[in-house]
Amino acid sequence: MTRHDRQETVDTGEHDPLTEVIAAHDALRAADRRLHRAVRAARSAGETWEVIGETLGITRQAAYQRFGRAGERSDTGLAPLPDAADRSVRILVDLTEGRWPAVVSRFSPRMAGAVDATRLAAVWAELTDSIGRYEGIGTTFVRRIGRHTVVDVAVRCEAGDATLRVAYDDGGAIAGLLVLPVAQT
Structure with missing residues (x-):
């Protein structure tokens, strides 16, 4: 809906x-x-x-x-993508609703070559087995690291909190995607 x-x-x-x-x-x-x-x-x-x-x-x-550091420029002189936080929240929504092709369609060519929609679905299933079902979203933290804009989104799940970390290339494609238990962030 x-x-x-x-x-x-x-x-x-x-x-x-x-x-x-x-x-x-x-x-x-x-x-x-x-x-x-x-x-x-x-x-x-x-x-x-x-x-x-x-x-x-x-x-x-x-x-x-x-x-x-959220709005500061990196050593490359480039600012983070201006809509990176909103993009990352949309990715989280797509993941929680099982829209794997929608997420994969935003991958960089290198990411798309490494992870397809089937693999993404399998990894998400393993993740939800370990930390439980998604329950809510917290704050986002955006920064520029080298050639990438990196966004951490706090995620609340049944069995514990996690961080969705998304790295974007300068074209806005997803160059990296991780879900980390809070202890690892």
């Missing part, structure tokens, strides 16, 4: 529980953007990463990793 279909369901008075999920996710993303703007403003006003971290209840290193 598309977002448009869901809106029509809501407009006709039918109850669709995923409409609330979509609304909450949209609110979370808006709050995350607001938090990033606030941190940039605090840094511009001279606040340290230590003070920002303490304010957020995290370490200064965690504050810097989450907010300090």
Whole structure:
């Protein structure tokens, strides 16, 4: 069911529980953007990463990793792809809904040569056997590493949390795709 279909369901008075999920996710993303703007403003006003971290209840290193590098240019002088976070969330949705060909169609030629839709489905099945069914999404972290834009998406699953890590080449194709238990990130 598309977002448009869901809106029509809501407009006709039918109850669709995923409409609330979509609304909450949209609110979370808006709050995350607001938090990033606030941190940039605090840094511009001279606040340290230590003070920002303490304010957020995290370490200064965690504050810097989450907010300090997200928009910075890499040593190549290139900025991350501007829509990388949204692309990665769409990939996660496609994975959780079993749309393997949709994910594979976004692979770089090298990735497509290594992983087809059947293999991707098998790996996803193994993953869900070990960490359980997908339950929700957390924050995204975007950065530039060398020739790639790398995005980490926090994923909540039945048996534990994980990170979906997607690497994009400069053309926006998926050059790498990993799912890591939180302990490995």
